[in-house]
Amino acid sequence: MESRNAERVRLRAERAKLKATDPEGLAEAWAMIEGLWSGTVARARKLPEPVLHEQVNGEWSFVQTHRHLVLATDCWLRRMVRGIARPWGLGGSWLTSPRRWGLDPDAEPSLDQVLDLRRERMDEVADVIAGATAQELERNCIPPSSPGHPRKTYTVLHCLHVVLNEEWQHHRYAVRDLAVLETQPR
Numbered sequence: 388m389e390s391r392n393a394e395r396v397r398l399r400a401e402r403a404k405l406k407a408t409d410p411e412g413l414a415e416a417w418a419m420i421e422g423l424w425s426g427t428v429a430r431a432r433k434l435p436e437p438v439l440h441e442q443v444n445g446e447w448s449f450v451q452t453h454r455h456l457v458l459a460t461d462c463w464l465r466r467m468v469r470g471i472a473r474p475w476g477l478g479g480s481w482l483t484s485p486r487r488w489g490l491d492p493d494a495e496p497s498l499d500q501v502l503d504l505r506r507e508r509m510d511e512v513a514d515v516i517a518g519a520t521a522q523e524l525e526r527n528c529i530p531p532s533s534p535g536h537p538r539k540t541y542t543v544l545h546c547l548h549v550v551l552n553e554e555w556q557h558h559r560y561a562v563r564d565l566a567v568l569e570t571q572p573r
Contacts, residue, residue, distance in 0.1 A: 401419060401555065405551045405552055406548070408544060409524075410517075413516045414516050414517065417513055417516050420554045420558070421509060421513070423555075424509075424558060427565065431565055432498075435573070436498050438568050443563075443567045446564060447560075448564075449561055449564065450497075450501050452557050453501045454496070457504055457505055459550060460508040460509075460550055462535065463546045463547075463553075464511060464512055464547070465508075467528040467537065468515060468528055468543050469511075470531060472531040472535060515543075519547075524543050524544040525544065526542065527541070528542065
């Protein structure tokens with residue numbers, strides 16, 4: 388019971404960081420995200436790479452999760468905040484025509500290929516947050532007219548909150564699934 392309560396307290400503190408509304412708080416939240424993923428990627432690398440392409444209970448594999456996070460960053464940071472239209476990644480089932488967006492759902496990149504691209508995207512998020520001002524966070528981002536998501540106007544702060552939440556939630560799923568993969572006989 389005590390460890391469950393400690394876990395709730397930890398999760399509540401992490402979620403509170405994700406709601407930051409100023410550049411300093413966003414930087415702290417992003418540092419938390421990077422720290423979480425750093426440890427989890429190191430843990431995942433202890434498994435043979437083919438295992439990291441396996442799905443657990445029909446959910447995305449570890450590699451697919453990282454492809455999705457590239458797409459989330461491409462949509463919410465690159466497309467909206469920076470005005471760069473072309474994504475690379477893996478969309479959820481809500482994306483009915485990924486090829487129209489220039490995505491190849493059948494691609495099977497290696498873990499290193501995906502993590503190299505993830506590192507680039509994560510560095511971009513860090514750069515945007517480091518350069519953010521209170522005024523910039525209030526700026527409305529108008530999506531490019533090219534196919535893609537989102538299609539409505541959002542503030543920079545809202546876009547960064549989506550990226551933070553995607554990262555945090557998918558990290559939780561990845562940790563959950565790694566625990567299963569680590570216990571499977573090899």
